[in-house]
Amino acid sequence: MDTQGDGIFAEEVVIQILARLPVKSLFRSKTVCKLWYMLSLDNYFIQLFNELSRKNPMILVEISDSLHSTSSLICVDNLRGVSEFSLDFLNDRVKVRASCNGLLCCSSIPDKGVFYVCNPATRKFRLLPKSRERPVTRFYPDGEATLVGLACDSTFQKFNVVLAGCHRTFGHRPDGSFICLVFDSELNKWRKFISFQDDHFTHMNKNQVIFVNNALHWLTVSSTYILVLDLSCDVWRKKPLPYDLIYGMGNRIYLLDFDGCLSIIQISEAWMNIWVLKDYWMDEWCIVDKVSLRCIRGMVPGIFPISQTSEYVFLATHKQVLVYHRKSQVWKEMYTVKHSSTLPLWFSAHAYRSTLLSCI
């Protein structure tokens, strides 16, 4: 066994250990020796780290304080508990608009139309160039894009940001055209295409944008299909929902990710049903779990599923974050907001996990 200056463990063992560290510790470990520094930059290592991070789901929640009209972010981590989460390295007041594989898309609050994509774990960020369209034409109703989506693939080091919404020319009524701007990180450019469609979205619909198979997915108000933006050819499509899904009559549905697959969570008075799209191209949905909501009966009308893996479901209420462990069927309260906040926690809660994906 090699016991020289390179240490007592084989390189592969060191890699496996480093890939299980929190990002902050990993960055400190770069100063251990030159070999470790090199290992932490290796592609194989980065892939492994990103893959393992799937097992440690977290959610980001914005806590607003109406008294002081301030807001802060917290990170609810299934393994390590709750911690404060800072985007101060952006040097701007921002709002998290979309989250995908460890990257966040944030919009500037003071400067409309300014967007950042950042990796909060590594504190790297990229300021997106302004799209040239913005000054002359407007999104309906208030100049803000209705949909903001972030798509980043962990195998290719690139991302797309999508801004979409009904559109109106200055001084005119909206004409039914749906404009879509797509930012390409490799070209550092926005591209634009227009379609004619009439989709409407609730606040939760807008928050829950899922990136799967190089396409972004949203539910719409009508809840009769999933709206799909295929980024390989810039085409909007519709995807059917599970055949036996009951919507309406006190049933609410949400769109989430499930270990890299699309998933629908339906919440009724007594049950939470979880569907997973097993075969994306054949539209084959399977029901994977039927969870009784009896233990949290009083809270049911106010719970919103935010994130899940095959093991856990994170849910937010007005003032709480809950986690449900599917195997042991145990509900756990992870966080309760202390002061009276203006906005419910589910209002700006995003799935998150900490990865080494680059946004530069």
Place this chain on the structure above:
Amino acid sequence: MAKTPEPKRTISLKPCDGDVIEVSPMIAKQMQTIQSFIEDDSFIATTTIIPLPNVTAFQLSKIIDYLNYHSNSKAVADNVKESTKKFDEEFLKELEHDKLKELLHAANYLNVKEVLDFLCQAVADLIQDKSVKFVRKFFGVVNDYSVEEEEDIRRTHAWAFEGVEED
């Protein structure tokens, strides 16, 4: 490949410092190194004793304990997450740093993925809040940076060192 799935048969493993330990084929299968022995045509389960010159009896029995517990708990009810956690905690509590390192070596030599994953996580948890000095000592790594180089990396990633106690 000699495949004879008789349920009663056991595999004999001989650690470097103790008597032969019998394990079920189910457990042996999870040790990749043993598995390649078994798949060899000259292997006869009833008579062959597999020598393990790099593994002590203590390490081997620890690894077998872990595998036994986890393969049983998988088969039984789903409602075992809490007790599994307790078992894992107890398992680690009995190991001092040196023993933990040696066990990781043994698991790596036997190539048992489940135990390797578990122990790597345990080491990661152990070192995550420790100083760089501690980590170097723990891993037996020699610092090959010059003072300037090390300072330079620290400066670049200053935020990673915030709120961490140095010893």
